[in-house]
Amino acid sequence: MREMRERPAYTEFHPRWYRPRMSTFWWLRRRSYLAFILRELSSVFVAWFVVYLLLLVNAADRGAEQYGRFLDWSATPWVLAVNVVAFLFLMYHSITWFNLTPKAAVVRLRGRRVPHGWILASLYLAWAVASALAVWLVMEG
Secondary structure, eight states: OOOOOOOOOOOTTOOOOOOOOOOTTGGGSSHHHHHHHHHHHHHHHHHHHHHHHHHHHHHHHTOHHHHHHHHHHHTSHHHHHHHHHHHHHHHHHHHHHHHHHHHHOOOEETTEEOOHHHHHHHHHHHHHHHHHHHHHHHHHO
């Protein structure tokens, strides 16, 4: 039979691990920490834009009256302010994501690694083309 080991008894003078106190705002000490936290926070605003777009599509689907009410609600100062802040965070999120892509994805062409600059240039070019297309569709429609 296996021999059972006894656990050491707890004593009043049991040593405690040293845990230095950490400030709630530890991430403000370094720029890289701040950038990381802001990038994580930007995900909340990305989610807001998804919800906002779904509300827009739902309002448009329900008819002109519901769509008009949605546009009136969208024109209120607080919704405009949230959307402006969300847009800025969305831009930050996109730029940091694009800048991370060459480090995360190794692209090879004819057995050679594609330079980071080429990957970044292609991403930003695709973004510019998609944005121009979206503006053209909105302005022409």
